[in-house]
Amino acid sequence: MRIPLVFVTLALAALPLRGQTKANAVDSHKSQPIAELHxxxxxxxxxxxGVTEYLPVSSTGHLVIANRFLGLQSDQPLHAxxxxxxxxxxxxxxxxxxEPLTLDLAAKTYSIVIQFGAIAAVALLYWSQLxxxxxxxxxxxxxxxxxxxxxxxxxxxxxxxxxLLASRIDQLLSSVWxxxxxxxxxxxxxxxxxxRRRRREVKNVPEGHVLNDLTPKSALGIGFxxxxxxxxxxxxxxxxxVGGYFAGLDPRRAAEFSFILGFVTLSAATVYKSLQSGAAMxxxxxxxxxxxxxxxxxVVAALCVRFLVRWLTRHGLSVFAWYRIAIAAVLxxxxxx
Numbered sequence: 001m002r003i004p005l006v007f008v009t010l011a012l013a014a015l016p017l018r019g020q021t022k023a024n025a026v027d028s029h030k031s032q033p034i035a036e037l038h039x040x041x042x043x044x045x046x047x048x049x050g051v052t053e054y055l056p057v058s059s060t061g062h063l064v065i066a067n068r069f070l071g072l073q074s075d076q077p078l079h080a081x082x083x084x085x086x087x088x089x090x091x092x093x094x095x096x097x098x099e100p101l102t103l104d105l106a107a108k109t110y111s112i113v114i115q116f117g118a119i120a121a122v123a124l125l126y127w128s129q130l131x132x133x134x135x136x137x138x139x140x141x142x143x144x145x146x147x148x149x150x151x152x153x154x155x156x157x158x159x160x161x162x163x164l165l166a167s168r169i170d171q172l173l174s175s176v177w178x179x180x181x182x183x184x185x186x187x188x189x190x191x192x193x194x195x196r197r198r199r200r201e202v203k204n205v206p207e208g209h210v211l212n213d214l215t216p217k218s219a220l221g222i223g224f225x226x227x228x229x230x231x232x233x234x235x236x237x238x239x240x241x242v243g244g245y246f247a248g249l250d251p252r253r254a255a256e257f258s259f260i261l262g263f264v265t266l267s268a269a270t271v272y273k274s275l276q277s278g279a280a281m282x283x284x285x286x287x288x289x290x291x292x293x294x295x296x297x298x299v300v301a302a303l304c305v306r307f308l309v310r311w312l313t314r315h316g317l318s319v320f321a322w323y324r325i326a327i328a329a330v331l332x333x334x335x336x337x
Contacts, residue, residue, distance in 0.1 A: 037110075041070050042289040043296055046114055050300025053118040053266075054259060055308055056190065056238030056320045057327070061179040063111040064232055065331065068176060072107035078284060086280045101280045109281040112273040113290060115266050117297030122263045125305055129211075129260055147260070153216045154223035154240075154257075155264050161227050162269070175232070176331060182233030183328040190321035193242040197251075197316070211249075211257055218247035222257070226265065236262060241317070251312035259305060 136145030244254025
């Protein structure tokens with residue numbers, strides 16, 4: 001298998017790094033060069049993305065918090081080294097004034113773009129299932145075709161609703177209070193899902209032990225559950241694993257379907273955001289730190305995916321629910337201090 005060469009290539013590309021100063025927001029009437037992100041910041045954000053993307057604790061929520069504490073939430077417009085204003089959304093008929101790029105928007109884009117690393121981790125670990133889906137597309141693998149249909153059905157609600165609510169979601173992405181609320185609400189949902197699953201075990205209700213047990217109707221339900229993750233701090237992984245529980249899958253298969261669905265959903269979201277403002281974000285933070293963040297996220301995500309599958313099989317979701325409540329309490333205490 002040649003997939004690991006992706007990680008080697010990215011790692012080599014990220015080697016010529018230097019300790020540089022953080023990006024500085026400048027007044028809209030001035031022109032100053034844009035410096036790059038600290039190497040340590042890129043590593044921190046990559047580790048957070050890798051750890052939290054597939055664990056049911058919310059990567060977006062943790063990255064919002066990290067950006068706040070790393071000082072990456074300035075709303076002042078940014079200028080390139082030659083003095084021209086950088087745009088998040090260029091002026092158009094729909095947006096005559098446009099939307100200048102800020103350090104806050106660049107950091108949010110960075111947090112999404114480094115998801116490429118987490119996506120690569122799933123591609124490596126679930127290569128056989130992805131290839132089965134590809135063969136199924138051409139009618140050469142019936143189980144793969146059924147899995148492909150289920151993944152597409154589960155992806156559609158988030159694709160449609162995400163496009164409709166994109167601007168509102170961007171506004172929520174800087175709110176730590178929104179993250180705190182979602183962490184607590186998600187924890188309560190996880191406690192309920194875990195208790196419901198254990199009652200099914202006591203009653204000896206059969207669970208789905210292969211992904212082929214999933215029906216398109218159940219996959220659609222998981223897809224709508226995934227839409228809840230558009231609220232920062234909720235966790236896409238959490239909602240889809242809980243959705244898998246509700247659909248009758250055992251913890252291992254619920255997690256695996258969540259990972260494969262995440263591969264499609266995160267790929268679409270990352271490509272969309274990269275096309276929208278990725279070039280300007282790279283002008284702010286530089287290629288080297290984007291590559292470094294992706295490499296770190298890929299390695300850490302691969303380890304966490306393996307850990308989560310083993311943990312859920314043995315212990316279930318409860319420990320992650322307690323973690324969410326703890327992190328919400330800590331954040332609320334910090335903000336209210």
